[in-house]
Amino acid sequence: MRAAVIGSGAWGTTFASLLAQAGTPTTIWARRREVAEEINAGTNERYVPGHRLPSTVRATTSRSQAVYGAQLVAVALPSQEARSVLGSLGGTLGEAAVAVSLMKGVELGTGLRMSELLTQVLGLPPGRVAVVSGPNLADEIAAGQPTGTVVAAQDEAVARLVASSCATATFRPYTNTDVLGVELCGAVKNVIALAVGAATGHGMGDNSRATIISRGLVEITRLGLALGARPETFAGLAGVGDLVATCSSPLSRNQAFGRRLGEGMSVDQAAAASRGVAEGARSARAVLDLALAQGVEMPITAGVVAVVEGTATVAEVTDVLLARPRKAEGVHAPPHE
Ligand SMILES: NC(=O)C1=CN([C@@H]2O[C@H](COP(=O)(O)OP(=O)(O)OC[C@H]3O[C@@H](n4cnc5c(N)ncnc54)[C@H](O)[C@@H]3O)[C@@H](O)[C@H]2O)C=CC1
Ligand SMILES: O=C(CO)COP(=O)(O)O
Numbered sequence: 001m002r003a004a005v006i007g008s009g010a011w012g013t014t015f016a017s018l019l020a021q022a023g024t025p026t027t028i029w030a031r032r033r034e035v036a037e038e039i040n041a042g043t044n045e046r047y048v049p050g051h052r053l054p055s056t057v058r059a060t061t062s063r064s065q066a067v068y069g070a071q072l073v074a075v076a077l078p079s080q081e082a083r084s085v086l087g088s089l090g091g092t093l094g095e096a097a098v099a100v101s102l103m104k105g106v107e108l109g110t111g112l113r114m115s116e117l118l119t120q121v122l123g124l125p126p127g128r129v130a131v132v133s134g135p136n137l138a139d140e141i142a143a144g145q146p147t148g149t150v151v152a153a154q155d156e157a158v159a160r161l162v163a164s165s166c167a168t169a170t171f172r173p174y175t176n177t178d179v180l181g182v183e184l185c186g187a188v189k190n191v192i193a194l195a196v197g198a199a200t201g202h203g204m205g206d207n208s209r210a211t212i213i214s215r216g217l218v219e220i221t222r223l224g225l226a227l228g229a230r231p232e233t234f235a236g237l238a239g240v241g242d243l244v245a246t247c248s249s250p251l252s253r254n255q256a257f258g259r260r261l262g263e264g265m266s267v268d269q270a271a272a273a274s275r276g277v278a279e280g281a282r283s284a285r286a287v288l289d290l291a292l293a294q295g296v297e298m299p300i301t302a303g304v305v306a307v308v309e310g311t312a313t314v315a316e317v318t319d320v321l322l323a324r325p326r327k328a329e330g331v332h333a334p335p336h337e
């Protein structure tokens with residue numbers, strides 16, 4: 001077994017290390033030559049500072065060379081860049097190769113989840129595309145801290161294959177066949193983490209944070225159910241697990257991005273200060289468009305879109321959310337009369 005990882009950022013490099021630790025030699029595609037050379041010398045200080053990479057992790061700046069002969073091709077790019085980066089690989093993967101999305105976003109304009117995008121751009125049947133999503137802050141995993149994750153694929157056998165290729169003594173994958181649900185959880189929790197950060201930056205405390213997390217989970221669940229996800233997925237590692245990790249960890253880039261907005265920075269300033277991609281900032285609009293098309297209400301997500309697009313301040317969004325008609329707690333509860 002040989003694997004390729006497209007993307008040499010925090011998660012791509014860390015996931016490549018997991019694959020290598022699990023016994024699968026892995027080649028990373030890096031956009032920049034100096035990053036590829038550094039990985040070949042055993043480190044990636046910008047994205048995985050302070051860690052040595054296994055010797056069976058290699059890197060190249062040639063996409064076709066990275067995927068040549070790979071039975072597993074994992075993709076860890078910013079979601080909005082995936083289409084353009086992967087375009088040249090369409091139809092080049094081996095007969096039995098499996099593509100794995102490590103990304104947590106929704107494509108703007110098309111509303112495609114990343115597994116759908118991989119299917120389309122790489123020319124693969126949906127059954128040969130898997131996703132990995134869960135409470136997986138790259139810095140902690142690179143440091144060898146234990147965590148669980150979810151590997152989802154339509155075909156349980158494909159999910160098991162991917163799970164066995166990345167399982168280590170500290171990285172414990174569970175399998176799931178609810179690809180849609182697992183993927184939506186990952187994309188929407190980034191939007192909710194951004195909202196939590198914005199509230200914190202604006203001076204709100206733990207009660208506000210917990211309220212946004214809980215009502216955020218309702219939004220994720222509402223959209224997921226409307227699109228056909230399975231309810232139990234939301235209570236699992238990819239749902240509650242990742243929502244809690246991202247909304248409570250100071251390591252989260254999405255939360256930090258939101259906090260900077262809450263403190264008064266512009267979107268451009270917050271992006272410039274970010275340690276890496278903050279998917280929630282760009283996927284929020286795509287998620288909201290999906291919700292609008294389904295007639296699903298997502299008021300926190302709508303608030304994030306308004307702040308990111310500059311049509312409302314954090315203070316104005318807070319007022320709007322608090323002034324909404326009161327209702328019962330349920331996912332589908334109508335407003336009180
Ligand atoms: N970092 C983390 O803890 C985790 C990240 N993810 C997800 O994985 C995906 C990738 O995230 P990270 O690796 O953390 O991002 P990152 O910001 O650390 O790295 C992104 C990588 O993509 C490359 N890139 C950016 N724009 C590009 C372009 N136009 N063309 C080619 N390459 C480009 C960068 O050079 C870099 O190598 C995101 O969807 C993220 O939500 C998922 C789980 C954990
Ligand atoms: O997806 C993640 C943790 O599971 C990483 O979150 P951030 O992109 O907000 O850092």
